[in-house]
Amino acid sequence: EAQVTQNPRYLITVTGKKLTVTCSQNMNHEYMSWYRQDPGLGLRQIYYSMNVEVTDKGDVPEGYKVSRKEKRNFPLILESPSPNQTSLYFCASSLVGSETQYFGPGTRLLVL
Amino acid sequence: DAKTTQPPSMDCAEGRAANLPCNHSTISGNEYVYWYRQIHSQGPQYIIHGLKNNETNEMASLIITEDRKSSTLILPHATLRDTAVYYCIVRRRNTGTASKLTFGTGTRLQVTL
Numbered sequence: 001e002a003q004v005t006q007n008p009r010y011l012i013t014v015t016g017k018k019l020t021v022t023c024s025q026n027m028n029h030e031y032m033s034w035y036r037q038d039p040g041l042g043l044r045q046i047y048y049s050m051n052v053e054v055t056d057k058g059d060v061p062e063g064y065k066v067s068r069k070e071k072r073n074f075p076l077i078l079e080s081p082s083p084n085q086t087s088l089y090f091c092a093s094s095l096v097g098s099e100t101q102y103f104g105p106g107t108r109l110l111v112l
Numbered sequence: 113d114a115k116t117t118q119p120p121s122m123d124c125a126e127g128r129a130a131n132l133p134c135n136h137s138t139i140s141g142n143e144y145v146y147w148y149r150q151i152h153s154q155g156p157q158y159i160i161h162g163l164k165n166n167e168t169n170e171m172a173s174l175i176i177t178e179d180r181k182s183s184t185l186i187l188p189h190a191t192l193r194d195t196a197v198y199y200c201i202v203r204r205r206n207t208g209t210a211s212k213l214t215f216g217t218g219t220r221l222q223v224t225l
Contacts, residue, residue: 004155015158023147033212035213037215040197040216042199042214042215042216043156043213043215045213045214048194048212058212059212087144088153090155090156092155092156092213099146099158099161099205100158101143101156101158102120102155103154103156103157104157105154105155105156106153106154106155108153
């Protein structure tokens, strides 16, 4: 089944404790992206990647890192999480040039 | 990308057509109208997109006015599973560069028995 998977789905952590949210897709998509969703603000793009080893900042990249060592994986790294990074995070992927993006199920993060 | 305006919420009876409007008065000639929906904190789901002609697929129909300043998403026979937040997005066609989707706050559609 074609899908985008994220892990973990739920995470509670404390300020400053490094964490990684994984994202994987099995559709051989070149393009992958991370969004965060907050009440009243819609979805905002954090980082995106056009292909392996090619990443770039979105609208709200501060406090986040990404890497794209393999085509199927695009982990989101929070080196030193802070409470303002409490949010619902979505990973998405698509073929370059395609009009359709496929979203993962979301990761709900709470930073205390 | 052009800004869109949608009503914050709408209700629809199950089995009836749901008509969701979207205003995009600043749309430019090379911008498309896209619709996505999000069912209760799940990942957004693509529905349909169009440039100027009306479009239909297995999920919905998209009606774009002749001046392209507004559009309507039509779910012909709404079911309870269509209860979701619907997002209207206007942007240039994906040419292979940044494929960012800019979501606003959308319309919360509640389908009732």
